[in-house]
Amino acid sequence: MANILVIDDEPGIRSVLRDIFEDESYNVFDAGDGIRGLEMLESEIIHLVVLDVWLPNIGGIDVLKKIKEDYPEIEVIIISGHANIDLAVKAVKLGAFDFLEKPLSLDKILTLARNATAMNALKTENKKLKSSVISEETMIGESEPIRLIKQTINQSAGSDAKILITGDNGTGKELVARDIHRKSQRNTKPFIEVNCAAIPDTLIESELFGHEKGAFTGALSQRRGKFESADGGTLFLDEVADMSLSAQAKVLRVIQEMRFERVGSEETRKVDVRIIAATNKDIHQEIADGNFREDLYFRLNVVPIHVPPLSDRRGDIPLLIEYFIQEMHKTENITASEFSPEAIDMLIDYSWPGNVRELKNFIERVTIMSEEDVISVETASKFLGSSEEKQEKIINPLIEKFSDMKLSEARDEFERMLLLQKLEENEYNITRAAQSLGIYPSNLHGKIKKFDIEIKK
Numbered sequence: 186m187a188n189i190l191v192i193d194d195e196p197g198i199r200s201v202l203r204d205i206f207e208d209e210s211y212n213v214f215d216a217g218d219g220i221r222g223l224e225m226l227e228s229e230i231i232h233l234v235v236l237d238v239w240l241p242n243i244g245g246i247d248v249l250k251k252i253k254e255d256y257p258e259i260e261v262i263i264i265s266g267h268a269n270i271d272l273a274v275k276a277v278k279l280g281a282f283d284f285l286e287k288p289l290s291l292d293k294i295l296t297l298a299r300n301a302t303a304m305n306a307l308k309t310e311n312k313k314l315k316s317s318v319i320s321e322e323t324m325i326g327e328s329e330p331i332r333l334i335k336q337t338i339n340q341s342a343g344s345d346a347k348i349l350i351t352g353d354n355g356t357g358k359e360l361v362a363r364d365i366h367r368k369s370q371r372n373t374k375p376f377i378e379v380n381c382a383a384i385p386d387t388l389i390e391s392e393l394f395g396h397e398k399g400a401f402t403g404a405l406s407q408r409r410g411k412f413e414s415a416d417g418g419t420l421f422l423d424e425v426a427d428m429s430l431s432a433q434a435k436v437l438r439v440i441q442e443m444r445f446e447r448v449g450s451e452e453t454r455k456v457d458v459r460i461i462a463a464t465n466k467d468i469h470q471e472i473a474d475g476n477f478r479e480d481l482y483f484r485l486n487v488v489p490i491h492v493p494p495l496s497d498r499r500g501d502i503p504l505l506i507e508y509f510i511q512e513m514h515k516t517e518n519i520t521a522s523e524f525s526p527e528a529i530d531m532l533i534d535y536s537w538p539g540n541v542r543e544l545k546n547f548i549e550r551v552t553i554m555s556e557e558d559v560i561s562v563e564t565a566s567k568f569l570g571s572s573e574e575k576q577e578k579i580i581n582p583l584i585e586k587f588s589d590m591k592l593s594e595a596r597d598e599f600e601r602m603l604l605l606q607k608l609e610e611n612e613y614n615i616t617r618a619a620q621s622l623g624i625y626p627s628n629l630h631g632k633i634k635k636f637d638i639e640i641k642k
């Protein structure tokens with residue numbers, strides 16, 4: 186059933202509308218002013234807004250504009266007093282579904298609500314169809330590993346089994362996840378992606394489970410989390426091994442019970458979400474190092490899918506090249522239609538450290554930059570070279586080890602390495618090692634403890 190948000194400053198109107206909508210089994214939310222109303226749109230999934238045009242703080246027209254900008258598929262019914270009828274007319278011009286004059290006819294408002302929610306459902310359906318056409322990315326490849334992956338996808342898509350996708354950068358893990366969703370019964374519901382590596386540890390809980398206003402500094406308004414947004418659909422936990430242990434513990438509980446609380450709330454919410462996770466790390470190593478919970482691994486790894494590096498399926502390279510060229514022709518005005526046989530041979534032999542993503546970027550670059558109809562091996566190697574050069578951009582090889590770390594991590598790692606070196610040089614004599622580092626022995630003791638350095642006797 187549809188969710189309706191009533192925004193009106195008169196408590197009487199809010200409660201009457203709540204009653205009649207609830208009688209028709211809509212879910213009703215309400216807000217006494219526009220700011221609160223817009224906040225509710227962030228925290229709840231709303232299909233229809235019933236909006237008073239005359240409001241304190243920000244006026245109804247501005248609220249409407251904001252809604253149409255941020256949530257174009259939400260329908261808005263305007264209610265207005267006789268005195269503000271010109272505003273109501275303006276609102277309709279700005280995209281409101283219709284308006285009603287106070288005193289409200291309950292019959293009329295119910296009819297309008299029915300029509301507006303039907304319209305909303307149509308729009309959503311339409312948007313979904315469109316996006317499925319646009320993002321219909323095919324998984325290219327006829328090699329044995331890709332054939333097996335496609336088979337696993339087809340076998341497991343229909344169930345709700347959790348899936349763990351492993352593989353190096355750019356091998357196509359996300360593509361696999363989207364394909365599973367598309368082939369599942371959940372494909373009319375959202376596919377929500379969370380990049381666990383990109384969210385700071387302190388925010389991950391609120392990102393996943395949502396929060397109440399004031400739950401922590403910076404939580405200015407209420408917000409729903411990714412689990413709620415994915416309700417009925419699929420939640421893709423990308424880079425799952427980059428989650429902190431404490432976040433892992435919480436996720437474990439939620440995927441076991443499918444219930445959770447928003448940060449700062451006691452209210453337990455239930456969702457129905459299918460989980461697909463992915464990582465480019467060696468998950469067994471992460472478990473052995475104590476960075477990843479084994480119990481969570483067992484939960485997620487019901488159906489394992491490993492996507493091998495491109496260098497393990499070189500036979501697919503010509504197919505991928507052809508496919509990416511065709512894709513380019515759909516959107517760009519390019520001349521190139523193919524590569525020469527020598528160029529293809531060279532591309533088959535190339536190492537492709539960035540896997541399919543690197544191949545795709547390469548094709549995009551060459552076809553845009555080159556005017557050849559058949560791209561020669563010389564041109565191809567010129568563009569390949571430039572991508573390798575990029576990988577050699579690291580100015581000081583000493584820094585390479587640190588270049589993926591945050592400053593604080595790099596600093597710690599450097600300190601740890603230096604301590605180890607000095608301790609080794611001084612045969613683990615603390616006093617001498619401390620002297621060579623220019624610090625007090627007590628200070629060195631502290632650091633040895635902090636970095637958990639093993640003292641060899």
Ligand SMILES: Nc1ncnc2c1ncn2[C@@H]1O[C@H](COP(=O)(O)OP(=O)(O)OP(=O)(O)O)[C@@H](O)[C@H]1O
Binds near residue numbers: 353354356
């Ligand atoms: N088999 C394939 N057929 C067609 N396109 C592919 C294939 N594999 C990957 N791609 C394309 O290559 C790009 C990288 O794929 P994707 O984002 O799925 O990789 P990933 O494994 O998630 O990478 P990362 O670990 O860096 O996040 C995407 O544009 C994707 O569409």
Ligand SMILES: [Mg+2]
Binds near residue numbers: 358359423
């Ligand atoms: Mg990815």
